[in-house]
Amino acid sequence: QSALTQPPSASGSPGQSVTISCTGTSSDVGGYNYVSWYQQHPGKAPKLMIYEVSKRPSGVPDRFSGSKSGNSASLTVSGLQAEDEADYYCSSYVDNNVLFGGGTKLTVL
Amino acid sequence: EVQLLESGGSLVQPGGSLRLSCAASGFTFSSYAINWVRQAPGKGLEWVSAISPSGDATLYADSVKGRFTISRDNSKNTVYLQMNSLRAEDTAVYYCARWVNYYDYWGQGTLVTVSS
Numbered sequence: 001q002s003a004l005t006q007p008p009s010a011s012g013s014p015g016q017s018v019t020i021s022c023t024g025t026s027s028d029v030g031g032y033n034y035v036s037w038y039q040q041h042p043g044k045a046p047k048l049m050i051y052e053v054s055k056r057p058s059g060v061p062d063r064f065s066g067s068k069s070g071n072s073a074s075l076t077v078s079g080l081q082a083e084d085e086a087d088y089y090c091s092s093y094v095d096n097n098v099l100f101g102g103g104t105k106l107t108v109l
Numbered sequence: 110e111v112q113l114l115e116s117g118g119s120l121v122q123p124g125g126s127l128r129l130s131c132a133a134s135g136f137t138f139s140s141y142a143i144n145w146v147r148q149a150p151g152k153g154l155e156w157v158s159a160i161s162p163s164g165d166a167t168l169y170a171d172s173v174k175g176r177f178t179i180s181r182d183n184s185k186n187t188v189y190l191q192m193n194s195l196r197a198e199d200t201a202v203y204y205c206a207r208w209v210n211y212y213d214y215w216g217q218g219t220l221v222t223v224s225s
Contacts, residue, residue, distance in 0.1 A: 036211035098156040
């Protein structure tokens with residue numbers, strides 16, 4: 001299977017909202033509610049931000065939200081803060097495999 | 110506190126072998142699947158391999174199938190990744206992560222460099 005498709009970059013000013021898309025197929029994103037999102041700061045391990053499309057782990061600010069429509073999922077970061085600047089990866093379980101998106105670099109202007 | 114700690118990464122020549130370890134603590138290790146995910150320098154995340162809680166089921170990405178072997182020792186709370194016939198394109202930071210239909214905990218990673 002091919003990797004999921006994410007825009008390479010996204011940006012917004014502090015306080016604004018930004019949405020990052022993740023496009024797959026009916027065999028992965030569209031076929032399972034196992035889409036998750038990870039935040040990665042430079043030199044650090046990825047951190048779970050959203051799981052099962054729209055659920056937020058304990059400790060993740062409610063500024064982060066997830067959704068899915070058809071074969072595409074989205075991560076929205078509201079009220080952007082400087083510490084949100086990082087790489088974001090979507091992921092989907094698919095038939096004994098795990099796919100990742102190519103990653104989106106979020107810049108807070 | 111859940112912790113995953115990778116070790117074993119180093120510089121190895123093409124065609125060589127290496128064994129990575131992932132030591133876990135803070136949870137009932139034998140109840141969880143563990144995966145290896147790697148990240149080449151400046152690149153994105155790539156799933157590598159997975160092992161079931163009991164160790165009786167394993168999965169591999171096509172890029173490593175036949176060269177890498179995942180195993181676990183539940184008495185030692187440790188997962189291993191035996192990597193043989195290493196290639197330059199295997200150069201990456203290798204992370205182990207706990208799988209619960211998503212990755213809820215990750216280790217800090219260990220760097221594998223394949224170069225002559």
